[in-house]
Amino acid sequence: MSANPYLPDMATVVEVIEETPNIKSFRLVLNDDDKMKTFTFQPGQVGQLSVFGAGESTFVINSSPTRMDYLQFSVMRVGEVTTRLHQLKPGDQIGVRAPLGKPFPVENMKGKNVLFIGGGIGMAPLRTLFTYMLDNRSDFKDITLLYGARTPVDLTYQEELPEWLGREDINTVLCVDNEYPGWEHKVGLIPNILLEMNPSPENTVAITCGPPIMIKFTLQALKKLGFEDEQIITTLEKRMKCGVGICGRCNIGTKYVCQDGPVFTYAQLKQLPSEL
């Protein structure tokens, strides 16, 4: 990051992937070769993307630090900035301020079973860690991914799903809310499928992200399965502007999600005032 924390680095869009009808992934390369070569981040950290003239918004870096050909961000079209982001094409210029925030505690997960539970666009922050673990497979024990969306059309990272489903060294379960023509995987809500899967909490870390309602019931399901608060990790979303703990809108009491998060254990979340 530059000495001026508000000054973005310029980057070029090298690839745009249409993930779903309202989600696109952008692969970016910093224009400054040296910066791109020395750029480091850890899974779970976020960045601010700028479309000059429209503004800046925060997204997780969902590529893995083990694959540094580009930085990938997935963007759901919901407002002004994301609408302008969706108009970008390969070759277009974009501003990036990254990395920001605190990453997943990867070191603490080594030697453990890892259970990923992602819902919809909530798969983005999981993808970075999931890919990182696939590239460092021997550091972790059993890896399970439960990934669901409303319909099969709403599943992101379709390009990668065949690989994830096909790998022998991971267990991938996909689900959608309702029956859908041609759908061969699970049907049902994520928390229910999770209970059905009945994963053991023994030496396991659960990492979940998705819409607030899904997280709420997933946490309940994990508790029912016997997971302790310290074994559950999530990553929060808040409206952010500065990204560096100054502008004052992403705080929950004394904690600033942009600086102290966005990754929190369920135990840490319980210590915070209830303002999610």
Add this chain to the structure above:
Amino acid sequence: MERFITEANLQQFAATLAGKKHVLAPVASGGTTCFRRLVPGMRLDFSRMAVISPKDATFPRNETLLLVQRYVEESGKKLELKEQLPEGECIVIGSRPCGARGKLIFDPVYETEAIKDPYYLRRRDNTLFITLSCDRPESTCFCHSVGSNPADGTGSDVLLTAVEGGFFARAITPKGEELLADALFEEAGTRAEEAAAKQTKARELMGQAHDFSSAAAKLLERFDDMGFWQAQSNKCISCGACTYMCPTCYCFNITDDEAGLVSRRLRSWDNCMSHTFTLEGSGHNPRGTKAHRLKNRVGHKFSYYPDLHASQIACCGCGRCIKQCPAGVDIRQVVMAAQEYVDER
């Protein structure tokens, strides 16, 4: 260094300075007193506290962070970013002690080990404060309840105190001493004692201070008691006057504006009492009601900030939020109520 200046000479001193530098001073304007850039023909108005604080000097209501120029060349579209760091000095004449001290609340947030806000730091380091101590505290004043007093020189370079025929001037910093070296300032004589007596009287006029010492803990205890916060915020109309008048409110928004091939990235004062402050793209809002928002504003100043920054209350006690609130919300009463309230749920 201690000096004296007559009122006429202070007007002249200010006018001369304004010819050379950016001087921000209270002037009479449309029935009120407000800080303006002093230009020839304007006179200092020290008759009452300015409606809006002198915060603009170190943290303007809006400023350009970046200029972005777009080019279209044969090889494709190009963008050039330019930082717009502030230049030049500013001298604030006639801030009250609360305003000068209030700006210090920014420091531990805008300058940390990891993050240094270059826009704020430049302005802060290039701004001098010639502050006027208060001789007639108002009923809304409570600087004495937040660790200050009507003659507090903290955050100022020079402190003026009104005495017979003019002002007693005390330099607080070396830069303040340089200002007082001007020939318009005279020997202070015995006016130090006169000023001290005036300052003591002003402090006495403020009466008993509020005890906010248990606020940090009690506000957190009340966090989930939304009944309490609804009762406290019933009167609030979410206009945000309190935030815009406040010398210590430092939250901001960043927005872009665009005209043809040029766009600007702007920083503007923001208002945590507005529901859009935390509204997320999905439609979810963690502070969806005015009760949530008042809780955060009061909690930030009297609990979260003190927790993070050496027990310092993020309020300078100027009372502007009380005086200018169209609905009569009084932050002192909210904090006292939180401290005294017994939860009967």
